[in-house]
Amino acid sequence: MIRKKRVKPYDLLCYEALFRRLKEKYRDNKTLNKEYVNNLAGYRGEQTLDYKLSIYPQKGLYVYQGLRLKVNNHFFQIDTLILSSKFILLVESKNYKGQVKYHSDSDQLIRTIGKNEDGFQSPLLQVQSHEMQFSSWLQQHLSLHAIPTESYVVISDPATILQNSQNDPAFYEKMFHVDKLLPKLDELKIKYTRNLLSKQVMHSIDEKLLQQDVPRQPDLLKQYNLTNDHVIKGIQCNNCGAFPMKKSLKKWQCTSCLHVDFKAHERALLDYFLLYQPTITNNQAREFLQIGSEKTAYTLLKSMDLRETGKNKARVYHAPPLENYPQHSFVPNKKKAVMEI
Template identity: 30%
Template sequence: MIDLDLMKPITLEQAEATQRRLSFNHVMRNEVEVKVRKLASGYQGEKKLHYFLGLIPDKKYHIFHGLRLPAEKSFFQTDAHLLSTKLIILIESKNYSGKLSIEKLQLTQEINDTKLVYENPLAQVNRHKLLLHYFFEKYQIPPIPIETLVVFTKSSAEINIAPGYTEAEKKICKASNLLKKIEEIERYYRKESVDQKTIGKIKRLLLNKHTPFRSDFLKTMGIDKGDIVTGVRCPKCEFGPMKYKRNHWKCPKCNHISNNAHLEAINDHFLIIKATITNSELCELLHLPSRRASTYVLTLLNLPSTGSKRGSIYHQPKSFPLSTNYDSPHNTNTIKNK
């Protein structure tokens, strides 16, 4: 069963929000677009992995997607963590294309006359295995066997494993062969290592210690907050900013009217600026005509808050992002303003 479902990575959400809010001629525009493509590709690979894991009978494993656990002063994250009374299987997925050559010390990708070198993903997932052992020891979890797999999710990728690299031959596969690989591993683990009570304890521990990654994306990319374009963009033609009139938004370019177009701008603020907002900041963000108008918008949003009256600070809600329910497909194009 799925105990921790696959979620769109916060970093990808932040990258897309930044792309929407940067002018076309910004010096970092191209780097942000490259970042979006790279993160989106990884997410597509994780979705393919999610699909194949979803074919496993519910009672066989507790499945955790994107589990991120503490390791002393840092964290480690697995793409998929399969837990049963017999064993744990950690899976790392890669959505690489082109010709892939896997050696003990590295993975080499050749595509479009370009050669790129990465860490061997098998070394990566084996490191996660060791860190999970340390994690369990810290919380006094009984020993349970841990196996590892690397799954390449791009069906067109050509995979070449160095001769004699038997570990890679056993633990690396394409997504279409994943279930067979899992069955091969299961043949070596007939006896239960822990009981259902311990499984319940492990499950609660993993979910309790799971810490989704969130960075200061703008700082990481070297982008000043002042470069972020504010205003509400039209969900129909993407022009911005829309005009606020009598509790709704109207696009001065295509005359589209929306009651909730401002939610995207607020989501973007929470993602890339900060997880709080004040009345005056909301007024500036949405280009509202008055504090009274921003107070009205905040009342409708019903965000959790601290402080009172003019000192009120409104916080990003747990049920995030705020639902926009746009008529037009959501995309990451920038605001087409002026």
């Protein structure tokens, strides 16, 4: 059963919010666009992995789609974790394109697309590190030892060509196209037949995993040296992308295409949480939404059922959890980039 369902990660949501809000003359930053496309490709690869696992019989399995855990004061990310009473499996998804050649002597991958070559640290080392970190996590939080743990790297694009330059036999056992994952799961069930974890222990692991998961949220304004002057304020039309929409009674209307939206302020406030900080005051909301009325800002904030702390002038509204963010986002001027990944 799926115990934690994958949602669009903060990394991608933050980039989408930035492209909605960044003044147009700053949107052609090559590094910014490359990182957005890389994040989007990675997420799509993870979705491919999720689909493949969805058609596999999951009786007796707990599946966690995306975890970020902390051990020894360091965080580590697991794309997919599968917990059973007999073994634990960590799966890393890679959405490489073109031709990928593995060099076991240097533990490096060389990706070739046309005439361009890029080098990457071996993802096999990455998942090996995740195995060790997760074993340490189990020991620290649950005092569990010696649970059989396996790890795989799956390539989500079936057109990607994998080459093993030194013919390392471990390579194809650990790294393969996603279509091979389900047969590999069958192999693990044959390999591990002894029940090592009781239902009570599995419940304890499940509870701790969900409790300790801490999604990463980047600060893109700081990362790209952007200031408030680079950001567009106000309510954006999710039909044409224009600013601003104007308030008329209980609705917002676009001044460009005349599109009407009753909840356009919600996307704007979520953009604030993604770009600035996970809390907002009435004054900050008025400044960001470009509205003058304290009462109107109060009404808009209350309508989103956000968690609140403090009272009156000291009242602070808190961002919703990650799973409450919209999964389909309007991103202006990104169609070409999306088509190219």
